[in-house]
Amino acid sequence: MVIRSFIILLISFTSAESIQISVDKNILDNGELLRLSIEVIDGEDFAQVDLSPLGNNFEIISGPSQQTNIQWVNGQMTSIKSLSWNILPKKSGDLVIPALSGFVGDKKFKGKKIKIKVGEINDDSNEVFITAEIDKENAYLGEQITLTYKLYKRVDISIAGIDQFQMPNFKGFWVEELFTPQRLQYQSKKIRINGVDYQVANLGQRALFPIASDNHVIPSVKVKVQLEVKKKKRRRDPFFDPFFDSFLSETKTRMLSSKNKKIDIINYPQPIPDDFTGAVGQFSLSVNIDRNDVEVNDGVTLTILLSGTGNIGLFSLPEPKFLDDTEAFPPTENFEKDEFRNQITGKQKWDYVLIPRKPGTLVIPKTQMSFFDPVNKTWKKIQTKITKVNVSPGKSSLASDQGFTKKEIELIGQDIRYMNTGPTVLVQKGKINFNLLLTVYLISLSTFMTPFMINKFTGYRLATANNRKMNNALRLSMKTLNNNFHDNPFELASRSLFIYLKNKFSLNTDILDTTRVREILNDKIDKELCDEIIKLLAICDQGRYSPGGINIEESIIEEMRILLKRIDRSIS
DSSP states (O other): OOOOEEEEEOOTTSSSOEEEEEESOSEEOTTOOEEEEEEEESOSSOEEEOOGGGGGTEEEEEEEEEEEEEEEETTEEEEEEEEEEEEEESSSEEEEEOOOEEEETTEEEEOOOEEEEEOOOOGGGGSEEEEEEESOSEEETTOOEEEEEEEEEETTOEEEEEOOOOOOOOTTEEEEEEEOOSSOOBOSSOEEETTEEEEEEEEEEEEEEEOSOSOOEEOOOEEEEEEEEEOOOOOOOTTSOGGGGGGOEEEEEEEEEOOOEEOEEEOOOSSOOTTEEEEEEEEEEEEEESOSEEETTOOEEEEEEEEEEESTTSSOOOOOOOOTTEEEEEEEEEEEEEEETTEEEEEEEEEEEEEEOSSEEEEEOOOEEEEEETTTTEEEEEEOOOEEEEEEOOSOOTTTTTTOOHHHHHHHHHHHTTOOOSOOOOOBTTBOOHHHHHHHHHHHHHHHHHHHHHHHHHHHHHHTHHHHHHHTHHHHHHHHHTOTTOSOHHHHHHHHHHHHHHHHTTOOOSOOOHHHHHHHHTTTSOHHHHHHHHHHHHHHHHHHHSTTSOOOHHHHHHHHHHHHHHHHHHHO
8 A cells, every 4th residue: 555655844934834745655666756745835935955865865867846736725725835856766675765954935944754665676677677789898989889778568568658768968979869769669579588578669779989088888778657557456355346357457657777888998909090080980082173174263173072981070081282372262061971771871071162373283182091990900091083173374363362262253353354455556547546445445444443343352352251260160170179289188178169159150259158158059059969068168177277187188179079060060
């Protein structure tokens, strides 16, 4: 029999105000949840209570939930302000909820102990359970680990309800979603464990990529389920038909937990190539240009395409080196992700605009990179081919020293390309030469307009400077992170984030605290990602101002690099 326990504490706040602390049951099965409530009767404020004493024997699963009720009894009104939590006993046996204390307004209260009896683990605990299943327990940094959470239930057990399953925070891993079910679906094939048949449902699947960190543990997850179980049969009653026994059942709430999984990190074989930037998997590299013949100061688009399976999108491409007579602008990046047989695959593309400043042959050197193949456990190198473009002198070398972009040069060319500067017959005796007049007019016009036009397009360049900064915000922040010579990695990590935000949103301040960062990102990215950023900034502050107080110098740069990419993708 379930017994409801009430401990009522009456304090002389007012003549009627009181505190009531209660649990919904004193006796429960192992794995069942307990509901703890604190009610303020006829008070103006909710209770503020310290729940830290629960930590030894109980885990807070959810809450507090807040509720206000008004009751009328015999014409007298009673208001009840209640707070409630779902708590889970950490062990079986006789447990005690310690005396809880807190405040209602500015008045202090203290409760009394509540005794709880939790049943021992029995065979019923195998009715339903969840598991965390991984495809490997040993992995290289950057190698994909496929994680699947599964729910197992005995065939003769019915689940009346299940709370929304939430993935944990996978600290030490970059996470990609592989599968999230819209509703609980059981596989058609049953699984037999120790002679018992189970139905199995997939709760979710994720691709995990270990990053530089000391912590590579897949944490336990919890999910609350409501089970429909048959009541124990009553003693035979001559006046009651036993047929109805089969229809009597009750709902039992149970908290299910998976076990932690530890991933052992394998060291890369030595030596590590100098051009290795973190790529782990199987990749290919190709290059393409949009045309083979251009004029001086005209633009050509160079596209570098990386394709493959692995941690694509989590590493950078070695910066291509271009000749001095070629102006290269920061690339635009495009990333396409796909899943193939539970493996992350994709394509990452970089588009460079190159502007040759001298006629001749534009030579585009090869781009190369090394990656680690975890299947064959070897280093591999890939590279693009050397590409050449024919550059003709063209009709004009206008703005060769101005540093205009491709778009700006095209605009200028459209406006003045019909100016006639060639030789002209000036005068024929006794006749007015209309060609002469036209030429003089055009020369005069060009003399007047050229400074104006240069100023105009120089202004255009300045006006679009912010746009270029916004588009290149990620590249500039990554360049900052690559300055590994910096003495303090925490300072470097936080600075890179501020550089990104300042360029991305055209901020005019150098002061960016966590409050300002949250304000900037609040309506642009989801709350979970924003919280991760604030948390990482807090770690950076701790590392900056408490030298030696935190031991993740090696991982903080990589974690910030990954977070910046996530922010940029979310905003874009």
